[in-house]
Structure formats: C-alpha cells, structure tokens
Amino acid sequence: MDRFELIKRNTQEIVSEKELKELLKKKKKPRLYIGVVPTSKMHIGYLIPMAKLVDFIDADLDVTIMIADLHAWLDFRKCIPELIEIRSQYYSEMFKAIFKAFGKKAPTIIKGTSFETKADYFVPVLQMASTTTLARTKRAAAEVVRFGKEPLLGGFIYPLMQTQDIIGIKADIAFGGIDQRGIYMLSRDILPEFGHKKPLCIFTPLLPGLTGGKMSASVPESKIDLLDTPKDVKKKIGKAFCPAKEVENNGVLAFLKVVAFPTLERKKNNLVINRPEKFGGNLEFKTYKELETAFKKGLHPMDLKNAMADFLIDLLAPVRKDFDKKKDLLKKAYN
Numbered sequence: 001m002d003r004f005e006l007i008k009r010n011t012q013e014i015v016s017e018k019e020l021k022e023l024l025k026k027k028k029k030p031r032l033y034i035g036v037v038p039t040s041k042m043h044i045g046y047l048i049p050m051a052k053l054v055d056f057i058d059a060d061l062d063v064t065i066m067i068a069d070l071h072a073w074l075d076f077r078k079c080i081p082e083l084i085e086i087r088s089q090y091y092s093e094m095f096k097a098i099f100k101a102f103g104k105k106a107p108t109i110i111k112g113t114s115f116e117t118k119a120d121y122f123v124p125v126l127q128m129a130s131t132t133t134l135a136r137t138k139r140a141a142a143e144v145v146r147f148g149k150e151p152l153l154g155g156f157i158y159p160l161m162q163t164q165d166i167i168g169i170k171a172d173i174a175f176g177g178i179d180q181r182g183i184y185m186l187s188r189d190i191l192p193e194f195g196h197k198k199p200l201c202i203f204t205p206l207l208p209g210l211t212g213g214k215m216s217a218s219v220p221e222s223k224i225d226l227l228d229t230p231k232d233v234k235k236k237i238g239k240a241f242c243p244a245k246e247v248e249n250n251g252v253l254a255f256l257k258v259v260a261f262p263t264l265e266r267k268k269n270n271l272v273i274n275r276p277e278k279f280g281g282n283l284e285f286k287t288y289k290e291l292e293t294a295f296k297k298g299l300h301p302m303d304l305k306n307a308m309a310d311f312l313i314d315l316l317a318p319v320r321k322d323f324d325k326k327k328d329l330l331k332k333a334y335n
Helices: 003-008 017-026 044-058 069-075 081-101 119-129 134-141 153-169 178-194 230-238 251-266 288-296 301-323 327-333
Strands: 013-015 031-036 062-067 108-111 173-177 200-204 271-273 283-285
Touching: 003 017, 003 044, 013 017, 013 178, 017 200, 031 044, 031 153, 044 062, 044 081, 044 173, 044 200, 044 251, 062 081, 062 153, 069 081, 069 153, 081 108, 081 301, 081 327, 119 153, 119 178, 134 153, 134 178, 153 178, 173 178, 178 200, 230 301, 251 271, 251 288, 251 301, 271 301, 283 288
Parallel strands: 031 062, 031 173, 062 108, 173 200
Antiparallel strands: 013 200, 271 283
C-alpha cells in the first residue's frame, strides 16, 4: 500500500485529497495533530483515531497528540483545574499504553497549556473573535461543544482556540473524528484572513454504539471502557446491536474493519473466529471484505461478536496490566 492510500485507509473524508497529494510531494515529513479533551474515561471509540495514528506513523508523518486541558476548562461546566490536571495525566498514560498494545512507541504527547497561555497564542484568538459571529461559531462547534439552553461563553471561544492550535503546533494536517468537521471548516475559512494557509483536514468515522446509534460516554451500555474486565467485554459485546446480514450502523462490523483488521495486518495475522465443530469449526478471514461478504451471506452475528471480543480482550490485556500499577491515578481521576 503506497503512502497516500495508507493515510486514506478507513477515513471518512479528506479535505482535500488533492492538497494531501501535493503536500506529500513537497514535504518529506508533514506534521499532523489531533486534540483530545481529557474528560470522561476512555472507551473503545478512542481506538479508531489511535489505530489511524498508527497508519500515519507508518506513512512517515510527524504525529502530535495534544491533550486539550485548557479546552476542557471551557466545556467542563464544573471546571476544577486540579481534576483536569489529573485526568490529563490519565489520558497521557493511557495513550502510551494503547500505542504499546499496538506495538508502537507513542508519538509526541503535549498539553494545550504548554503553549496556549502565551500572548502570541491568545492575541490571534482575540483577533479571530473580532471577525467571527456567534452564530457561525456556534454552528461550527455544534457537534462538539455542549451549548445547552443557556450557552456559556467558553463554548464560543473553544473553536477559535482549536483553530489557533493548528498554528501553535505548526501542523500541516488537522485530524479528528467527523464530528470535528464544522470546527476545522471554520479554521479553513478564518486562517487565510490572517496570513496562514488553509489546514489540510482528515476525518475518521465515528464508531456506532453497541446499542445502535452514536457511541456516547454518557450511555454506559453503548460503549466498552478500555479497562473493562474480559468478562464485562464479553457481556457487553454479547448484547451488542448486530442484526443478521445488516452492515449499516453495525458497531461490531465497524470496529473489526477500522481497528482489528489494520492491527492484524501489521502483525501478519488473520482474523480468527473460534467455533465448536458442531457449528462448523473455526474460520479465518484475511481481509475485512471477505468477512463482510460472509456476513451478508449468513455468517451468524454471534460469530462476529465473539471475534470482536477475543480481539479486544487480547489487544487490551497489556493496557489493563499497565493500569494495575496506576490504580491510584485512576481513582483520583474518576473517583
């Protein structure tokens, strides 16, 4: 797989592909960043961007993960700086453990407050505020910020800071889930007004929840926490929404496609579905397309669920082991 196709794999949208091809020709090691707000416990939805970051590293991009602690202050209605600091530590340690599980060294990890509190960062944010309406800003951040009936001012500053983060990190590429699209399209509109290039943007799909619909940290049954026990992983996946022969909005299939198969491919392994002989014995799939075709032809949903559970339990075993030594941090972050 060539460099461009590796970067494109399992993305939902690249704005734009032409710009990406030109960037790869001009720059040997383009810089890409993703910002992650340290609020809720990390669940398997985070594995989508993390698995994609592994592709970016393999494609020789310079990857930075920004733990957006200052952004958390803006969107965390009961802001407690000390709690956000502890959760930032939890996120940092979790990222390191996840990349270790993927067989990679973690990329550069920084906190937003390491550069966002300086004058040369915030003056441009204020300048952006003088040219951007509340309506435009709210529309851009609607999928990310919890505005509510009485929007807080912080929610309107949030997307302007996210725009300036691109400049502060000197990123060529802004990366995130498709829910970030509105903010980064605002960035592409605003930044040229202040003498900067439009950032190239790459978006991944959001993982459907296990109950169908969107995965959400506020709906426990829709997600699997990265530190759930193997028993809980099997139980939650066993109850997952996975209608026979249906591919759309199928969280089990989506996870296998964007996390399991790329990971197994790097290890030169196939996806194995363990089954008793009375149900036909074990099955192996080299590619996601083979699996999807078999599912459409009648492969039982429980076979998919068991494959996902076995893969996830194996992948997260070193993460759970690592956090067995960090129970105090976990308790302080999420008492």
